[in-house]
Amino acid sequence: MLMNMKQNLSVEEALEMVLQEARPRQTIEHLPLAASYGAVLGEDLISKVHHPSADDTSVDGYACLEADTRSASLGNPVRLRVIGQSPAGKPFSGRIGRGEAVQVFTGAPIPPGADAVIRVEDTLREGEFVWLMKPASATDIRRKGDDLVEGQTYLRKGDLLTPGRVGLAAAMGYATLPVVKRPRVGILSTGDEVVEPGEALPYGGVYNSNSYSLAGLVVEAGGEPVILPKISDSVEGLRTQLQRAGQLDLLLTSGGVSMGEYDIVRRMLEREGEIHFWKVRMQPGGPLLFATWNGLPLLGLPGNPVSAMVTFLLFGRPLLFKLLGRTDPPLSRRRAIADTPFEANPTRRAYRRAVLRWTEEGYRVATTGNQSSAVLRSMAVGNALVVLEAGVSAQPGEIVEVIPFPGTT
Template sequence: MTPLLPLDEARRILLDGHGALGSEIVSLADASGRTLAENVTARHDQPPAPTSAMDGYAVRAADSMQGARLRLVGEAPAGAPFAGLLGPGECVKIATGGIVPDGADRIVIQENVASAGGVVTIVDSSGPPFVRPAAMDFAYGQILVEAGQRLGPAAIGLIAAAGLAEVAVARRPRVAILAAGDELRDPGQPLAPGAIYNSATFALEALVEEWGAIAIRPVVLPDDLDRIVSAIRTLEDSADLIVPLGGASVGTRDLFRPAFEMVGAKMLFWGINVVPGKPCWHARLADGRPVLGLPGNPSSAFVCAHLLLRPLIDLCLGRDPAPSMALQIATLTDAIGENGAREAWLRAHVAIDAAGRALTTVDPRQDSGLQTPLLSANALVRRLPFSAPCAAGSTVQFLPFSRP
C-alpha cells in the first residue's frame, strides 16, 4: 500500500512549478475583484500643488496675526486657481481643495474672520495652517498598488486618483469541476431511491469564483470510463485546472484514475494523511496542467479545497499563496479530545472577544457526512497526528476560511 503523504509534502508537490497564466487589460470599472498583474505607479503628484484643507482665506503667515485687516483680492474655488501673486496685506477667499495662491502659506478658516466691504479682519489667529503640501498623498513615480494584490474598492479608488482608466490584471484560471456517479442528480431533479444531490460541485464552484477563478461545470458524468475519458479530452482547450470529485478509491466504479491515465496524465501522489481528505490526489497532464482530485464527500471536498485548491488558484493568479495557508492562534472555549494518526482539520467558529482575543469553538459535529456544520464554521482548527487532549483555555492553530 502506498503511504499517505503529509499535507505539507502534498502541497509542495502540487504547487511546484505553477505561476501566473498571463494578463489582460480591463477597464477600471471592470477591475473589482481582479488580481493586479503589474505595479500601478503614480503619474503625477497628488495633490499636484499645495491645497487648502478648509474653507477660508489664503494669507501670508506674516499677515495672520489677530486683528489684522487684509484686502480681499480674489477667489480660489476648487478647480479655478487664483492667477496672481499674493502680496503683503492681501488675502484670497479659498475653498477646500483649492490651490493655495503663490505667496500664501496659511489658511485662516472662515469662522475666524469678519468680512465686509472687501476687507477681511482676522478675529482669531489660532489653529494650524490648514495647507496640504504638494504630493502629500502620493508622489510621481511612487508605487501605489503592487502586482499580486486583489483589487478592492480602496485600491480602485486610488488607481482612479492616479488617472488610470485601465489596468493589467491576471487572467483568471478556468477550473473544471468534474463529478461522476450514476447516483448523482442536480438540484431540482427528482430523487430516485439511492440517488443524492450533487451538492459538492455547487459548493466548489462558489469557492472557486470567490477565490478569483472561473468555474466550469460540465454535466454530471455516468460511471462509464469511455464517457469520462471523452469529457476529459473535451476540456483540453477550456480548462487550466481540472478538479475531479470522488472516484478515487479502488472500486469498479472509481474511474477517474484510469481515465486520466488513459489521456497521459502522470500521477504524482495518491492519498494524503489528513482527515477529512485522505482520498485527495494529484496528477499532471502531458502539457503540465494540474489535476487535483478532491473527495466526493461534500464536506471533505470543502475542507480540502481550502487546504490545496485555494493556494493553487493563488499561484495561477500570480498571488503569493502564503497568506491563504498561514495559520493563526486562538483560545479554545471548550475542551477537545486527543487526535488519531492523521492530521485533522476540524470545523470551528472563531470570534474576537472584547479584549481582542481570538476564541474558537470546535463544532462537535465532525462527521464528514454532515454539511450543516459548515454553515456556522468560519475556520478549520488544525490537530497534528497523535495530539494530546486540549483543555478549555488552551491555544490551537486555525486556518480562517476567508481573509480581507
C-alpha cells in the first residue's frame, strides 16, 4: 500500500517512525546466572540479603577493643592475648574481652565485643600473644549492609546484564534472573546473484556477506538472528519465504528495495503490506524502506554491504533496543579531531567510515579510505562513523562528530 508512504525523510524523521511501530516485548523468561550475560533484565530486583551480612574485616589482622590499643607505638607496643581465630566462613563463636584479640582474615565477621582491627603487618606474633605497634581502628571494618541493604532495589527493568550486574545479582541472592526474551530477527538476502560462501562463484555472482554481518549486529544488539534461505528475484518466492519464517519480531531484508525492475521486496509490499517510508536523506543507505507485512515490522536494507550495516546501526539497533525495553542509549557519540579530510555529500547527511583512537589530546579520527558502499573491508578495519551534515566537509584539525561502533571504543 502506497497511500500513506512517505519519501525522502531526514534521519530523525525516519527513526521516529521506526520507533513508533516498535512494541516492547512482554515475554519474560528465567535464565541461570551463567546464561544471562548480555540479556536485558525484565523486572526490578531487590536484594534478598544484606551485604556484608555482618560487620566484617576488609584486611587480615586481629580484632580487639580499640580502648586497649590507644597507647600502642613502635617504641611502646601493646600486648594482647590471642584467644582464637576467625577465618571467612568460620566465625569465632566466643566474645572478646579486655586485653584479648582474635586473629581475623579478610571477609570474616568481627567477633562480638570487638570494635577495632589492627592489620597483621602492624603486629608481631609471639606464641599466644600478639604485639601491636600502633593503635587498632574501625576503619578496616565493613559494616553490615554497607554494600547492599536487604529489600532495596539495585537493578532495574531494562538494564543490560553486564558481568558486573550479573555478579551483583548473584550477591543479592538470585540463582536465576527474569530477562526479556530475545527478539527473533529474520534475515533475508535477495538476488539471483547472491551465492552462499563455500559454493562455486559463478560469473557475475557475489557471496552472501550481508546475512552474516547483519546476524552479528543482531546478536550484539541483543536479538536472536534467524538466517533465512536465499530466495530468487520473484515476488512468489519472497512471499513463500516469509510465510515459512515462523514467529518473528522483526524482518531484515537486504537488497530489493530500490527502483529497479527486480526490487521485489518493495513490489510485494506495495501489493500486500504497508510501506511507512522509502528513502532517507543519508549516504550510504539512502534507499532504506520501512514497512509492515502481516503485522511484522520490516526493515528493507539496501543491498550494498556497507549500506546494510550502517542502516542497521542507525535504525535496526534502536528498534531492537525498544523491543527489549533497554534503558541505555543504542549508540554513543564522541567529538574528535580529524586527522584526514572527510568529504560531505552535497544534499544528504553522510556517514563516513573511520578509525577512532584515543590520544593524550583526546579522540582523533582518520578515514578508512575508499568510501564506496561496496567496500566491506572498511567496516572491518574501521571502528566508527564520522557524521557530516549535507554540504559540510571536514578538514584536518577540525572537530567532527563521531559514532563509535558498538563494543569498540
